[in-house]
Amino acid sequence: MSPRTGIDLQMVIQTAAEIADQEGFEAVTLSALAYKLNIKSPSLYNHVKGLPGLRKQLALYSIGEFYNTLSEAAIGRSNDEAIIAIGTAYIHFARKHPGLYEATFRAPDLMDPEVRTAGDRIIHLILKILQAYGLEGSAALHIVRGFRSMFHGFASLEQKGGLGMNLNRDESLNIMISTFLAGLHSRLNSAK
Template identity: 60%
Template sequence: MNYQAVIKVSKGESTLSPRTGLDMPTILRNAAEIADLEGIEAVTLASLAKKLNIRPPSLYNHFNGLPGLRKHLAIYALERLFEKLSYAAIGRSGDEAVKQLGITYVEFARTHPGLYEASLLAPDSADQEVQQAGQKIVDLATRVLSVYGLKDDAALHAVRGLRSILHGFASLEQRGGFGLPLSLDKSLHLLIEAFLAGIHVMKQYGED
């Protein structure tokens, strides 16, 4: 399922009049704007209907209540993140590709804080569509890390480690967890460098 936006929308503006037909990309773009501006908890059927200038029951033609909205928004968020990460990896390999993935991941969370949170809050993480959207990101990271010769479980451990580092950094930053007057970008750079140093050690042991 692809929710790629076709029409650009200014923040805070309603995209529909009561006479205009709804489609899922339009609904999700507006839901994402609410999430980024006000937080994921502000995304309700009532708030979304108000932004779209429609009545809440109209949304039930597209998904089953708030859980359905949260599911589709999670998929939309994962697809947007995958697109950003894929673009960052184009023409790069090895350490440079990992660095760009890390920077892009954190920048996505900075630019789209509500949408990033939505990517983590699917009502049912076992849902097949949600899993497929998330797996694309895992597969991308696995391909980027494949140049280090990591295979099977070792490769998955490395992907988990990278995601944990980036998510932890992004989450702490969002919640104001870094209070000292130090460059956050420098801290992120050093963190990724430390991860890469560990990956090179894993590669060395794998070759021995």
């Protein structure tokens, strides 16, 4: 069976991305996607290997979009300014693309070499920024874990309604980033 004219893998993934952002990651199913594309579900097998294949492709697409967002935020910036820019971009991506953000860590197999390679680009971007602070090796990786955990926690709480108090969320974000930077600077100063 040949693929329907006008439908290719890019269209399939972009449509899946729309469903994820509008209705949530779990709403991305073969039947929902086929309905949106106005095709029969079996036709999707011309482009993806079932639901796991679709979710892998969506994860790769999402990680790529996330990397591009963070990378663009870092261009022309270094040190604290770069940390602030990519931290803010991280949260803005999660706000603008909640389904894509969830897809970045919901691949069917997180150990899949393609998924790992895509995700490693984000880690290497943050590591490159941390080099300006003289951080390398395992010390830098621990800081990257903390950085990612902090922003993922904020994004997750915000998406699940856990930041319901009548406080400005962007102000909370700015305080969180400045506290992270103060801790980073304190750690670096005590190591001298």
